[in-house]
Amino acid sequence: MFSLLRLLLVIPRFLGRLLWNVIWSFVQLVMVIFLLWWGMTWYVNNSTSELANQLSNLMSNVSLFFRLDKGNLNESLQNLATDFYANQEGTRWSSNQAKVYITSSQPELVSAYQTALANWNATGVFTFQLVETPEQADIVAGDAAEVNSQAAGLAETKMNSLTNRIVAAKVTLNTYYLLNSDYGYDFERLVNTAEHELGHAIGLAHNDTDVSVMQSSGSYYGIQEVDVTKVRELYAQ
Template sequence: MRFIWRIVSTILRLLFGLVRLFVWTVSLALILFFVGQWMTGGQLSQVPVSSYLTELPQRFLNNPTEIPTDLVTSQSDQRHRWDQNQALVYISTEDSTMVSAYRDAMRQWNQTGVFQFIETDDASLAQIEAGVYVDSQVSAAGETKSQTNLLTNRLNKAKVGLNAHYLSNPYYGYSYERVVNTAAHELGHAIGLDHTNEESVMQPAGSFYSIQARDIEVVRQLYQDQ
């Protein structure tokens, strides 16, 4: 009996040892993962959060006043935002009209006092890139793509684009004011705002509204706990 008990005891000790080894291995892996996230600023968990661009039916091409500013193809239940209510912006286009529109849109946002866009001429420092593209295959006047850290829900990078195919073509009837509104709309996406059907710069079509009191309040609430 003693011999059998020794065998059973040995087997149990081996099993407990294996369980402890497994627990320690998993714990160490988790610790290394989170340390890696901290050291890289969350780069390991970067995935596209949202892309505000999609194709629409041909009817929009036949009704230029209905061209959407953009469309949301994916949204997070929890709003993403920057760590602070400011961001460095690099304007990557040389189109003078679009450059002016971006600068006027940033100035309008800055005047609200709830968010500050700071222009930089160093692309490597920029958190937001503001550019121009030409695409007749999609019925949208602009797009915004962003990346976030999934652990913190904080934005890491954003890329804003204005579609010159519509905004620079007289056929579609965009005044300079509406081009600025489009730029302000896309910058709104870049700081974490979603579409709304209310009177707002974030309306998804037309670019008829500039920044409204509602937009200012939404941004204030989004960044109030910074």
């Protein structure tokens, strides 16, 4: 009788402690994840290393995954990230001109690249010259079907770390999104995306405060006066 009473007292206490442990473990886990995420965000924002770029890519994918889970698929598609490029302030070519080779085999993308190059040339602040072989080129402009990427494009720049000058660049348009009618990319947005990637290739960073071709998502705008000014200032240094 006595031991049964003791058992009745012990069970709730045991369950209570178990519940408390579960809650406390959960709180600890959330705190660890939060700290980890905060640390990674800080690192990504303060480093220009290859790892930081990859980490930035991964984090964007993770946040997009959770957003997709909430059913805002449509919004995410409309505001598909143009890319996750992070560049160092003041990075540029030694002069405001570069040779470009278009390696894309998709007529629509070749056309978008040509229009984008002509639009940049028309601003007068940077001159692109088309060349016949990739060996002659400073910038290679191509395409790829990147199913696992959450970006419409990609820009990679190689730098001389001593002079902080770009020595080679590669821009890529992601056919998986751009040539898929579900994502609603008309020719104008293809051109905007190409202008954006070329913008990175000549040293521009993202600009999410102005109406700008360098907005990090959506590709809704072509080259704006603010972008022209940024390039002019960059090459006047």
